[in-house]
Amino acid sequence: MHLYEERLGVPGTWYWLAVLPGVMAALVLLPFGPAVAVGGLAAAATLTVLGLHTYGAARIVVADGHLTAGPQRFPLTSLGLAEILDDEEAFLWRTRRADGRAVLLLRSYVPTALRIEIDDPHCPAPYLYLSTRQPTTLVTVLAFARR
Structure with a gap:
């Protein structure tokens, strides 16, 4: 059962940027014919x-006692x-305070984030940094799911 799911899709205006590489490719190929x-x-x-869609396909999911952030999966107990x-x-936390060992699901176009400490002695990462558009909801869901 999914308690929380968020897709970190790119802003819709970014898809208009796809025109720029297309125009550049067209200009380079113009000598070969229209x-x-x-x-x-x-x-x-x-x-x-396709690249923008793939980049924005990262998800944050809380389900079945686990937090899945992109390709990473953590048990809620840790x-x-x-x-x-x-x-x-x-x-x-994205720049000066960042720890190189931390697990990051970073999307710069999402201004707010959640930093979660990791209490697992087997995991070398000190914390988990998640870009999220709904940090308050995610904290509430995590607190509920841990009970």
């Missing part, structure tokens, strides 16, 4: 859209104190 240039525009724009990070705190 049909080749249009084909290059379509191919480059399609690959860019998670400690969770701290909600506003815009400024999230920026600091």
Whole structure:
């Protein structure tokens, strides 16, 4: 049973950026003819859209006693104190305060985040940093699921 699920999709305006690599490919291929240039525009724009969709496919899921953050999966019993990070705190934890051993699910276009301490002696990471659009809801769900 899924208690919480969030997809960290890219903003919709980013898909318009797919036009730029398409236009650049078309300009490079224009000497080979207009049909080749249009084909290059379509191919480059399609690959860019697929790349953006894949990058934004990361999910945060709380289900079955586990927290899944992207490809990482943690049992809820190994998670400690969770701290909600506003815009400024999230920026600091992404930059100056960041620990190289930490597990990060970082999306810079999501301004708020959640920092969760890891209490598992077998895990070398000191904390888990999750970019999330709904940090308050995620903290509430984690507290509920741990009971």
